[in-house]
Amino acid sequence: MSDESRPSPAQTPVAAVIPAAGRGVRLGPGAPKALRALNGTPMLIHAVRALAASRHVSLVIVVAPPDGAAEVKSLLDAHALPERTDFLVVPGGDTRQESVRLGLDALPPEYGVVLVHDAARPLVPVDTVDAVIEAVRAGAPAVVPALPLADTVKEVEPAAEAGEPEPVVATPERARLRAVQTPQGFDRATLIRAHETVTDNVTDDASMVEQLGLTVVAVPGHEEAFKVTRPLDLVLAEAVLARRRLNDGF
Ligand code: CTP
Ligand code: MG
Numbered sequence: 001m002s003d004e005s006r007p008s009p010a011q012t013p014v015a016a017v018i019p020a021a022g023r024g025v026r027l028g029p030g031a032p033k034a035l036r037a038l039n040g041t042p043m044l045i046h047a048v049r050a051l052a053a054s055r056h057v058s059l060v061i062v063v064a065p066p067d068g069a070a071e072v073k074s075l076l077d078a079h080a081l082p083e084r085t086d087f088l089v090v091p092g093g094d095t096r097q098e099s100v101r102l103g104l105d106a107l108p109p110e111y112g113v114v115l116v117h118d119a120a121r122p123l124v125p126v127d128t129v130d131a132v133i134e135a136v137r138a139g140a141p142a143v144v145p146a147l148p149l150a151d152t153v154k155e156v157e158p159a160a161e162a163g164e165p166e167p168v169v170a171t172p173e174r175a176r177l178r179a180v181q182t183p184q185g186f187d188r189a190t191l192i193r194a195h196e197t198v199t200d201n202v203t204d205d206a207s208m209v210e211q212l213g214l215t216v217v218a219v220p221g222h223e224e225a226f227k228v229t230r231p232l233d234l235v236l237a238e239a240v241l242a243r244r245r246l247n248d249g250f
């Protein structure tokens with residue numbers, strides 16, 4: 001497509017890539033993390049519904065565990081999802097970065113805005129999703145939802161062995177720090193270039209865009225967009241769902 005015929009970011013349809021191929025080692029033994037249930041529904045289904053709840057999102061690409069694509073397809077078929085949203089399932093890779101890239105490889109050309117959202121953040125509110133989309137549509141090449149920190153953060157010299165005392169090297173000013181969540185939103189061409197160019201190990205997609213020298217902006221995140229990482233997070237996630245059910249009356 002030439003630049004002239006490409007829709008502006010304000011009009012282009014939005015796709016979401018949901019990396020769900022991780023094992024969930026920190027959660028302990030069991031099924032791959034994204035397939036574990038929260039209140040009886042797989043975490044991945046919660047995450048897919050959270051993104052498809054945005055009326056701007058017309059395609060969701062789920063990156064399944066490498067040997068779990070068929071299982072994920074049947075899960076999507078078995079659960080009620082919005083009619084207006086299309087779904088694709090692709091098998092993932094050994095790292096999150098590789099899984100996201102495999103998802104991007106399946107992205108049809110008409111989608112000019114891409115969200116990348118961890119399946120492990122099943123409870124992100126739709127308002128957060130829409131705030132990220134709005135900032136990309138307003139012209140930012142990369143957008144992250146972010147929250148101020150409660151804890152003071154220290155940089156240490158990591159010890160050779162876990163549990164050994166670690167010398168503190170620095171204390172960044174807490175007021176300038178943010179904890180970053182997903183969905184992160186991108187201009188499609190920017191994210192694809194970042195994934196083609198940056199080979200360092202990274203823990204989020206926006207940092208690859210930073211490495212291209214482009215500006216990433218942060219918009220307000222939400223405490224319900226936390227990542228389910230350790231067993232206690234499952235307790236919190238189910239408590240959030242119970243509170244929603246009380247508030248919504250279903
Ligand atoms: N992810 C992925 N492919 C991988 C590794 C991770 O798609 N090879 C996904 C996970 O499924 C998750 C998201 O990236 O939705 C964030 O990763 P994380 O929370 O670290 O999940 P896991 O890697 O599954 O957990 P752990 O690191 O504890 O094993
Ligand atoms: Mg991981």
